[in-house]
Amino acid sequence: MSEKIVLIDGHSIINRAFYGVPDLTNAEGLHTNGIYGFLNIMFRILDEEKPEYLAVAFDLKAPTFRHKMYDAYKGTRKPMPEELREQVPVLKELLTAMGIPLLMMEGYEADDLLGTAAKKSEEAGVDAVIVSGDRDLLQLATEKIMIRMPKTKRGVTEIENYHAQDVKDAYQVTPSQIIELKALMGDASDNIPGVPGIGEKTATNLIAAYGTIENAYAHVEEIKPNRAKEALKNHYDMAEMSKELATICLEAPLTLSFEDARLTNLYTTEAYEWCRKLNFKKLLGRFEEAEAGKPAEPEVTMVTDFAEAENLFSRLKNQKQIAFELYYEEGLHVSLTDSEQEVFCVSEEGFLTEQYLLDKLREIIEEVPLCGASDVKKLLAFVHPVCREHLFDIEIAAYLINPLMSSYEHEDLKKPYAALTTFKKMPELLKKLDDMGMRKLFDEIEMPLVFTLYDMEQAGIRVNGEELREYGEALVGRIEELEKKIHEAAGEVFNINSPKQLGVILFEKMGMKGGKKTKTGYSTSADILEKLAGDQPIVRDILEYRQMTKLKSTYADGLAGCIAKDGRIHSKFNQTITATGRISSTEPNLQNIPVRMELGRLIRKVFIPAEDCIFLDADYSQIELRVLAHMSGDEKLIEAYQQAEDIHRLTASQVFHVPIDEVTPQQRRNAKAVNFGIVYGISSFGLSQDLSISTKEAKEYIERYFETYPGIKSYLDGLVEHAKEEGYVTTMYGRRRPVPELKSSNFMQRSFGERVAMNSPIQGTAADIIKIAMNRVHDRLREEKMKSRLILQVHDELLVEAKLSEADRVEEILREEMQQAASLRVPLEIDLHRGKNWYEAK
Known part of the structure; x- marks a missing residue:
């Protein structure tokens, strides 16, 4: 008898459960009905199927290819209700606590991952059961792949089952022709537009007769009724696009192995705590029934005695390799694992003060050659400065190995065991870095950058609050001027921020050509308005109005809320976000300061150096x-x-x-x-x-x-x-x-891949060079004991807050380290300027 894997469409099932289960909340006010319904469906499927393997797929926040394609054509997808949105990360944490792998990948929707995993399973001789409410997935049905679709009728959940013949019986088309059907009739629930005027019955008849949309179009003059013929002739492009949207990718680069997905004990202590916290009393019985068969957790040695702690720290200093993690729960806790894979947890208590624990941890890091942890930059707030050559960040290592993942956060929720998980991962990650030729990149560029970025975040950049307020007022004045001009040109007052009202004004009242009408009204996206702007003053004013309002909300208002008590903004610099290796900036994003329009550039005036300092701005010239x-x-x-x-x-x-x-x-x-x-x-x-x-x-x-x-x-x-x-x-x-x-198999996605293949080595190399320059400039300033500091990086640009007395020397350092960061066949040149604010320096 074949082995079996169950693959669950996470967002589809929690969404269905959310609307099918009455509203529930726990003691903290968190809505829980979606999670509760999801678990009930999952346990029912597991009880019925008794599979050997299990995995759950989720979409990522970032838009996937098909979402981007649809949005560019028709608009944005309907947002998820906040009461449901807040449940998704909790469900992911609960599933992780149960040891269930989550399938998520940038650039691929959940159904792409489900399709790929199901096909790989079929090829390996493993039966696959896909659980989803999305009819798109019916295209995957075979004799070895079954689609199970939960339906709620009169408050009772029924599950419809589809193998290949079941699809044919229910829809009069084969599984692969489900794609063709969707291309014609569309699917509003999945944002597939289809062909206007062709419904399910007509679409089914056409596909039954012609097999594919391409064949139907080749015989379009034969099609009856005439309404369907004209619809296909006039909107065949929409049929093609809808087919692309409906086609599931079966070749996503999944790394999931059957061993990763093997179904073991779901009823862990951590999962029990989650269910208790969520007030799922009926589900707790499952945990109690499974208690007798639960595998024993590794023993944790809790250290609370001062003498025991001294002996432990003394012994750990002699190890060749350790892993550690810090967490706070009513005080500091240090989780540690040594080469024997023993787990220790030293907690802040009595003589074991926070400072004592941090001092001891710092001593260990300075002595032990390899110390593993997750998110080392965050830890530096507690143990900086330390010997950076000894630290190994498992998240950065995982990022280098696969830069397409959405997150590299530590997934172990059992906090005392976090260090053990880190310790076990280190050898695998080290071997992969060596095998892939990236150990030097990790050791010499990425790990030193952790310390550079930490110091930049701590330094922050000073903001002139009064200047920022005045900038906001200037924007308000310009916004009001534009608003008045637009209303006068339109001949009436309307909501400029409403695409629906704006579309009516431009394309109906004023009769402008080039409007694209959708079900919700005319599209007023930037690309459409820019084509009209040359001949239409009102459109130019509308585009400027949008720019001004964005500047107001994002910068004038947004930055004001980010100024810390020291009068500076401390942005976060991220190493593990972009696939090309570029650094990104968040909270707030200071790399996205506008440069195309003068009023946008003027925002840089609010950024000023400290007293007795000046800004030095060095920008690589045409580095790419x-x-x-x-x-x-x-x-x-x-x-x-x-x-x-x-x-x-x-x-x-x-x-x-x-x-x-x-x-x-x-x-x-x-x-x-x-x-x-x-x-x-x-x-x-x-x-x-x-x-x-x-x-x-x-x-x-x-x-x-x-x-x-x-x-x-x-x-x-x-x-x-x-x-x-x-x-x-x-x-x-x-x-x-x-x-x-x-x-x-999608042409547009392959074309995108070709562009990625061409530009990633160039962009990535430029990013690597800039990181090298950053590390060298940062280290030189420290080595020469200067008070000047590197405070900001914006793609090809470095900004230094230099003491006036050190400015000449800092200029020399910038030129030396940036121009010599790489040895190329062409010279690396920089543009370097000084200024009393960032605007002047730029």
């Missing part, structure tokens, strides 16, 4: 193009940089076939767009949009560019071929970026 020149080996581009020529003017001369001294400013701007577009794998369509030219002209520009720099063309083509063969591309420093999109 220089990296491209080096990595491609294109001799013409390398020579141009070595001769310090104006790259954009030279490119314009070559592409437009004019002498270099006759290149017009417009030609130079166009060449600049091509130069930077090539770095990002721009398509002829994308370039045509940027330059407001035809796709044919843009294609010619790109072809001439590659004729001018043939080494670049062969290099970029080689990157795509390597990614197709190996599944990833690398930077100059060995950083890997997986490109699973290249294996997709």
Whole structure:
């Protein structure tokens, strides 16, 4: 008899449970009905199926490919109710506490992961049971894959079961033709638009007759009734898009093994505590029944005696490797594991004060060669400074190994055992880093960066609160001016922030052409309005109004709420967010300060240095193009940089076939767009949009560019071929970026994968170089015992708050360390400026 795996669609089932189970809350006011209903369905399925394996799939917060595609065409998805939204992370924690693996991956929806896992199971001879309320998944049904769909009728949950023949019996089409059916009839619950005017009955008849939408379109003149024929003729593009939206990816790069998914004991102490806290009294009986068969947890040695603690810390100093974690619960607790994998927990009590524990932990870190922990940067607030060469951050290691995951947080909820989990992970992660050629990247760039970023976060950047208030007032004044102008031009007062009202004004009352009408009204997205702005003053005012209101809410108001008591903003810098290796900034995001419009740039004036200090701003000049020149080996581009020529003017001369001294400013701007577009794998369509030219002209520009720099063309083509063969591309420093999109059956996703393959090595190498420069500048300032501090990084730009007395020396350090951060075939150049505020320095 075959083994069996149950795969649950997490968001689908909790959503169905939320609407099917009466509202429940626990003592803390948390809504729990979705979680409770989910667990009841899960336990019912497990009791009925008795599988060997179990996993639950969830969508990530970031929009997946199909969401992006739909949103670009039709609008945003219906938001999840807050009462349900708050239950999702709790459900994930509860499932993790039960030891159930969660399938989540950036760029893939839950049904992609379910489909991939089910197909892999079928290939391995394992029966798969998919539990979901999403009819899209019926396309996966075979004799070995069953779809189980819970339905609530009169308060009772019934489950419909579908193998391949069941789908045929119920819908008169095969499982694979469910995709074709959705392409025509759509599915409002899953945001698939379909073809306007074609319902389920007509769609079923068409697919039964023609098999696919492509075949139906090829015979469109034969289609009856006439209404369906005209609908398909006029909206075939929507059918194609809907088919893309409905097609589940079966080749997601899942790393889940059957061993990871093996169903063991769900009734853990941690899960019991969760159910008790959630007030699921009826479910607690399951835990009590399973208690006799529960595997014993590893023994934890609780250390509360001072002498015992002294002996433990003394012994741990002689270890070659340890793991530790800190957590607070009515005082500080230090979880520790040694090479014998014994678990110790030393808690703040009596003579074991917080300071004593932190001092002892710092001593251990300085002595033991390898000390593992999760989120080392967070720990530095307690044990900094320490010997950074000895620390191993398992989250950063996991990020390097797979940069496409949404989170690298420690998943062990049993806090006393957290260090044991870390200890067990370290050898595996170390081996993978070595096998993948990224140990040096980890040791020499990423781990030192933890300390650099920590010091930057602690330093923060000073804000002139009065200047910020005045900036906000100026925005309010401009917003009111624009509001008045827009209302006068429209001839009536209306809500400018309402897309529905705005659409009526522009496309009905004022009769503007180019409006796209949806079920909710006309689309007034930025790309549509920008096409109208050239001839319509009111549209230009509306676009500016949107910019002004965003500046007001995001910066004038948003930044004011982020100023700490010391008068500075302490943004967080993240190492494990972007797939390319770039650092990101949050709480607030200071890397997203506007630069395109003057009023946006003026926000930089509110950022000022401390007393007796000045800002030094150093910005790499065209670093990604220089990296491209080096990595491609294109001799013409390398020579141009070595001769310090104006790259954009030279490119314009070559592409437009004019002498270099006759290149017009417009030609130079166009060449600049091509130069930077090539770095990002721009398509002829994308370039045509940027330059407001035809796709044919843009294609010619790109072809001439590659004729001018043939080494670049062969290099970029080689990157795509390597990614197709190996599944990833690398930077100059060995950083890997997986490109699973290249294996997709979806054309648009494969095209996206090709762009990723072309630009990731360039962007990633530039990011690595900037990190090296940051570490070196930071360390030099410390080594020379300066009071000047590196306080901000914005992509290619470093900002230093320099003491006036040290400014000249700091300039020398910036130039030396940034220009010598990498050895390229072309020089690394920086633009360096001083200023009394960030605006002046920039």
